[in-house]
Amino acid sequence: MRPGRFTLPQKRGKFVSTFIVFFILSIIFLILFQTPLGSSFGGFLDSTIRPFQRSTYVLYAGESDETERERLQKENQRLHVDLAKQQELEREIKALHDQFNTPSISPEHLIPAQIVGIKGFVPGFSIPSEMILDVGSRQGVRIGQVVVSNDIVVGRITHVSAQASKVDLTTKEGFSLTAKDSHTGALGIIQGQGGGIMLLENVLLSDTLEKDDLIVTKGSMDEQGQGIPPNLVLGKIISVNKKASQLFQSAEVVPLVDVSKLSTVFILDQS
C-alpha cells in the first residue's frame, strides 16, 4: 500500500452551515437587486464584466469585412422592405385612404445597440432564440420595445438591467405579435415556433395568403404614440396551410434577417 495523505470526507455540519449562509445570501441579493441601490451596484458590476462578454463574442463572430454575398443579402433585405412599403402604399391608394402611413422610422427614435451575446444550443449551427445587447435602462431601453435591423423586426426586449438588455427573437417559442399580409391585408397573429420559423395564425379563411408575401406588423400604438408601429417587416411566407374544414388558415413565415450575422441592431424608442 503506497503511503500518502488521506483525508476523511468533510463533516456534514460544515457543509450544511456553509450552504445555509450562501443560501440566505442569495435570497438577500435577490431582494437587494430589486432596489435602486442594488440596481446601481448591479450596473457597476455589469460595466466591469460586460467587456469580457463583448470580447468573447467579437472573438467568436469576428470583425468581418463585408463580403459580396453579405452586401447582396443586405441589398435583398432593403428591397424586401421597399417592396412592403410599396405594397402598403398601393393598398392605401386603392382603398382611397387620405392618411399616408409612413412606415420608415426617424433616426431620433432609434437606440443603437451592439450585440454581446447570441445564444444557441450549438453555436454556429443551432438557430438562436435570444440575444443580449449592451444597452439598458440607462440608455432608455424598456421592456416591450421592438428591436429592428434595416426596418426589419428582429425581436422584442424582454428583460432590462442598468447596462444591458435581453431580446427574444421573433422565432422564439412564445413570441407573438399582431401582423398582416402586406399584399392582401390579411390579418393574423405571428407566433414564434422555434427553429427559425414563425407561424401566422388565426387568419380568416376568406382572406388570401400567398407564398412569398411579406408579413408586416399591424401596429399597436396607444394615444401617447408608444407601442409597436405598423408596417415593419417581420418575414416572408414560405407555405400556406388552408383547409376548408377549419375555421382559420395559417402560414409558415421565415425571417429575412440572419441574426447570427448581425453586430449592431436598433431599439425603437417611441417615447
Added chain:
Amino acid sequence: MVLFTFVLLFILALLLESTLTTVPLVLLALLCLAVARKKTWIFPLAFFSGILLDILLVRVVGLTSLFFLVYLFFVLLYDRKYEIRTLPFIMVSAFVGTLLYGVLFSLPMLFIQAIISSFVAGGVFMIFTRTTGVRDSKGFQRV
C-alpha cells in the same frame, strides 16, 4: 498548475454560457468539482458564479445562485447513501440538473440538451479525476 487550468476552464465556461451557448456549462463544471472534491468552497463558488451569470444574462440576480446552491446541496446529500464519485452518478445528476435548469430558465430543445450535458459532464469528470489523482475508493481520497 492543474488548479490554474481548471480555474481558466471555469472562467471559459462562464463566458461561453453567457455569450454563445445555452448548454449549462457552469452547472456541469460545478457538479464535477463538487463531486470530485467534496469541499465546502463549492458553495461560495456556486454563489458567485451564479451572480455573474445572472448579470451577464440579464436575469433576476440571485436566482441562478439559489438554483446552483440547492442543486449542489442535494447532490452532496447523496454522499451519505451512495458512492457519488462515479461516472453514472455524474451523468444522471447532470441530466436531471439540466432538465431542472432548463425548465427554470426556458432552455430550448431541453431533452437533447440534457442528454448532451450528461455526456459533457461525464467527459469533464473523467478528465478531472485522472489529472488530479482523485480516487473513488469508498469515501477516501488521496490528495
